[in-house]
Amino acid sequence: MVKGKIKLLKEALRSSGDIQTLDYPSGDPRLDYSQPRFGSGAKYSHICEGLRGAPQYSEEDCCGCAACESVCTANTIKTEDVNGKRVFTIDLGRCVFCGRCEEECPEDAIKLTSKFELAYTGPGSQNPANVRFERDLILCEKCGNPVAPVKQYKIYSEKVLKNLGEKWREQSREDIEKAGKLCRECRRRNAYTLNLHTRKYY
Amino acid sequence: MGLKQKARLYSPWVFHAHCSGCNGCGIEIAAALNPRYDPERIGVTLHNNPRHADIMLVEGIVAKQHVPFLKRTYEQMPTPKAVVAIGSCAITGGVFKPDDDKGPSYTQGGPVDRIIPVDVYVPGCPPKPEAIIDGIIKAAIILSKRD
Amino acid sequence: MAVYLPLWETVIICFTLPVAGFFLGVLFQSLIRKFTARFQGRRGPWYIVPKSLRPVVGSTRILQPFWDIMKLMYKQTLIPSTAQRKIFMSAPFVAAASLIIAIWFIPVIGVSAFGPFEFSLIVTLYLMLIVPLTIVASGAASSSPWGAIGSYREVILTLAYELPFIIGIFSTAMLTGILTPVYGGLPLIPGSLSITDIVNFQASHSISFFGFKIPAFFIILNPFAAVAILMSLIGKLKIKPMDIPDAEVEVIAGAYTEYTGKLLGVYEMAKIFLLFVSLTLFIDMYLGGALITVDYLGVPSFIWSGIVFGVEAIILILIISVVNAANARFRIDQAFTWYMKIPLALSLIGLVWPYIMVSLAGAGVNIGISIV
Ligand code: SF4
Ligand code: SF4
Ligand code: SF4
Numbered sequence: 001m002v003k004g005k006i007k008l009l010k011e012a013l014r015s016s017g018d019i020q021t022l023d024y025p026s027g028d029p030r031l032d033y034s035q036p037r038f039g040s041g042a043k044y045s046h047i048c049e050g051l052r053g054a055p056q057y058s059e060e061d062c063c064g065c066a067a068c069e070s071v072c073t074a075n076t077i078k079t080e081d082v083n084g085k086r087v088f089t090i091d092l093g094r095c096v097f098c099g100r101c102e103e104e105c106p107e108d109a110i111k112l113t114s115k116f117e118l119a120y121t122g123p124g125s126q127n128p129a130n131v132r133f134e135r136d137l138i139l140c141e142k143c144g145n146p147v148a149p150v151k152q153y154k155i156y157s158e159k160v161l162k163n164l165g166e167k168w169r170e171q172s173r174e175d176i177e178k179a180g181k182l183c184r185e186c187r188r189r190n191a192y193t194l195n196l197h198t199r200k201y202y
Numbered sequence: 203m204g205l206k207q208k209a210r211l212y213s214p215w216v217f218h219a220h221c222s223g224c225n226g227c228g229i230e231i232a233a234a235l236n237p238r239y240d241p242e243r244i245g246v247t248l249h250n251n252p253r254h255a256d257i258m259l260v261e262g263i264v265a266k267q268h269v270p271f272l273k274r275t276y277e278q279m280p281t282p283k284a285v286v287a288i289g290s291c292a293i294t295g296g297v298f299k300p301d302d303d304k305g306p307s308y309t310q311g312g313p314v315d316r317i318i319p320v321d322v323y324v325p326g327c328p329p330k331p332e333a334i335i336d337g338i339i340k341a342a343i344i345l346s347k348r349d
Numbered sequence: 350m351a352v353y354l355p356l357w358e359t360v361i362i363c364f365t366l367p368v369a370g371f372f373l374g375v376l377f378q379s380l381i382r383k384f385t386a387r388f389q390g391r392r393g394p395w396y397i398v399p400k401s402l403r404p405v406v407g408s409t410r411i412l413q414p415f416w417d418i419m420k421l422m423y424k425q426t427l428i429p430s431t432a433q434r435k436i437f438m439s440a441p442f443v444a445a446a447s448l449i450i451a452i453w454f455i456p457v458i459g460v461s462a463f464g465p466f467e468f469s470l471i472v473t474l475y476l477m478l479i480v481p482l483t484i485v486a487s488g489a490a491s492s493s494p495w496g497a498i499g500s501y502r503e504v505i506l507t508l509a510y511e512l513p514f515i516i517g518i519f520s521t522a523m524l525t526g527i528l529t530p531v532y533g534g535l536p537l538i539p540g541s542l543s544i545t546d547i548v549n550f551q552a553s554h555s556i557s558f559f560g561f562k563i564p565a566f567f568i569i570l571n572p573f574a575a576v577a578i579l580m581s582l583i584g585k586l587k588i589k590p591m592d593i594p595d596a597e598v599e600v601i602a603g604a605y606t607e608y609t610g611k612l613l614g615v616y617e618m619a620k621i622f623l624l625f626v627s628l629t630l631f632i633d634m635y636l637g638g639a640l641i642t643v644d645y646l647g648v649p650s651f652i653w654s655g656i657v658f659g660v661e662a663i664i665l666i667l668i669i670s671v672v673n674a675a676n677a678r679f680r681i682d683q684a685f686t687w688y689m690k691i692p693l694a695l696s697l698i699g700l701v702w703p704y705i706m707v708s709l710a711g712a713g714v715n716i717g718i719s720i721v
Binding site for chain 3: 005007008012018019
């Protein structure tokens with residue numbers, strides 16, 4: 001027992017010169033802790049590489065494809081199509097910081113930052129990171145249902161056309177423009193009534 | 203700042219209420235109170251007794267069976283008191299409440315702020331220990347402004 | 350015959366000493382927290398808060414226990430409806446009051462109101478024993494199962510540490526009477542139970558310790574009793590291996606479980622007074638009471654005394670903190686057996702040690718220690 005106590009005593013005296021505490025609430029979070037600062041403790045930066053913090057949305061880049069909504073594990077991102085607009089709401093209170101949205105976003109419009117001091121107070125200041133933004137939608141000429149967001153349509157038609165050969169480009173542009181005006185249901189119905197194969201429009 | 207406000211700001215004693223979470227947040231709270239982050243520097247100490255505590259850290263989705271106990275624990279704390287909801291479970295239900303349309307999980311008693319008033323929300327699943335300390339400091343500031 | 354100070358000085362000391370004792374106790378408690386934290390590889394309460402945080406959390410936490418108490422004083426006080434109201438509410442005040450009275454009987458750097466009273470040592474022991482009694486009473490009166498378990502543990506622990514404590518204290522007090530006639534040439538003082546006499550004896554005599562001439566500290570004349578007392582004080586102050594009655598993870602907060610707000614604040618105050626009283630008693634009994642009567646280097650002697658008192662207190666606090674940091678909690682039965690084994694044996698050796706020393710000296714054996 002005495003031997004064990006002496007060992008413990010040695011350990012206590014050793015750790016008194018070897019403080020492990022980080023100076024978190026104070027200090028610069030971006031400080032490089034790779035060099036020992038106090039004694040031999042605290043080799044650690046609280047913004048380390050690969051830290052997944054609050055997701056940051058860029059309204060300019062987002063095309064409104066809602067890919068992030070479909071992959072979001074915790075339903076942080078929700079979309080709703082109302083009055084010709086696609087409304088995005090992002091409630092940080094649900095986010096699990098998994099990074100799936102960043103992985104899937106085709107436009108790199110959403111990125112996980114290294115912001116981690118996210119505590120917010122009271123229902124009055126409900127979630128300062130709670131984002132809500134809108135994207136315009138193309139509405140179907142026939143039935144008025146949403147087809148696709150304007151920006152997404154533009155970007156993707158350009159992409160498709162660029163990849164096509166010279167020969168087909170002009171003809172396809174016409175087809176794509178035609179298809180962009182109708183919703184999926186109407187397109188399908190159209191195809192059957194005109195006795196055309198639906199695949200032509202894809 | 204008067205003596206009263208100063209005293210309240212300087213010694214927030216916390217109490218950890220584990221309300222049917224997955225314990226991820228519980229481990230992070232334990233990590234936030236360990237020597238690595240040592241909140242005793244700013245006077246925060248953990249007490250196992252709601253009667254001694256000023257700030258309650260609530261974690262988890264508060265299952266239906268847990269609701270009366272959370273309420274009772276909250277009522278046992280003497281005023282002034284503050285509540286910090288830790289983790290997305292405590293704030294909104296998080297991964298246990300997949301969709302608002304389909305309703306919550308059948309065991310869920312609702313997010314914490316439907317049961318007791320919450321002052322500070324710390325998002326994350328689980329939040330970093332630093333984020334928890336940040337939340338405790340914000341709660342202490344709120345506490346010091348109470349009558 | 351006891352010589353008291355003039356009445357007005359006594360009255361002033363009666364009022365100022367508890368206040369000074371409270372703030373010194375706060376400082377000691379804060380140092381214990383700081384040292385314990387350091388031994389655990391933490392920082393402990395920030396003594397100098399970094400500049401960037403000062404607007405948010407204040408500039409220093411040296412008086413952290415004081416802020417804890419102030420916070421509790423400004424909190425709501427809940428009293429359980431099933432509690433024995435009178436006992437529940439009066440117990441903390443009785444504890445604090447008895448310790449304030451104990452401060453009157455204990456000389457701090459030689460200053461005391463009723464220290465010269467012939468039986469001040471016995472009065473102090475009784476007053477210090479009131480604290481565990483109030484804790485037991487309040488735990489039982491709170492009608493909480495945790496309080497009951499806390500009281501039960503407190504009773505057993507008190508029984509365990511009080512025996513070596515009292516034997517050790519009396520064997521030390523005997524030193525003033527036994528040693529004087531044998532070593533000859535000194536004014537003959539009978540064995541005294543007045544703490545002031547004990548302090549004065551140590552201040553006015555010196556011993557040769559293997560050739561070195563040092564003040565007659567009783568820790569050198571009776572080291573066994575001193576160690577036994579220190580071990581008992583660890584139980585009295587509920588330092589780590591002995592914090593069984595209010596073990597946080599076992600019995601919530603023991604007897605304090607149902608206490609809130611102001612009543613808990615008064616208990617915390619009592620704890621701080623207890624720390625001050627215990628350390629001062631130890632210094633008075635074994636470290637010469639930090640009393641220096643010569644004006645070295647032209648500096649008044651009371652400043653020297655204050656410095657010595659501080660140094661001795663810090664050394665004791667360091668020992669307590671190391672014990673606090675390096676030990677795991679005992680079970681109550683382990684604690685009882687331990688107290689019955691080691692501290693009791695040490696205090697019994699301490700009881701016969703003066704006689705052994707005297708008879709050795711009488712037989713002409715050189716034991717390296719003699720009063721000059
Ligand atoms: S562009 Fe990115 S952020 Fe915008 S809706 Fe699509 S996936 Fe989401
Ligand atoms: S990080 Fe994960 S949970 Fe958070 S918004 Fe992105 S996909 Fe959703
Ligand atoms: S927020 Fe996440 S880590 Fe915390 S309890 Fe809920 S599921 Fe677990």
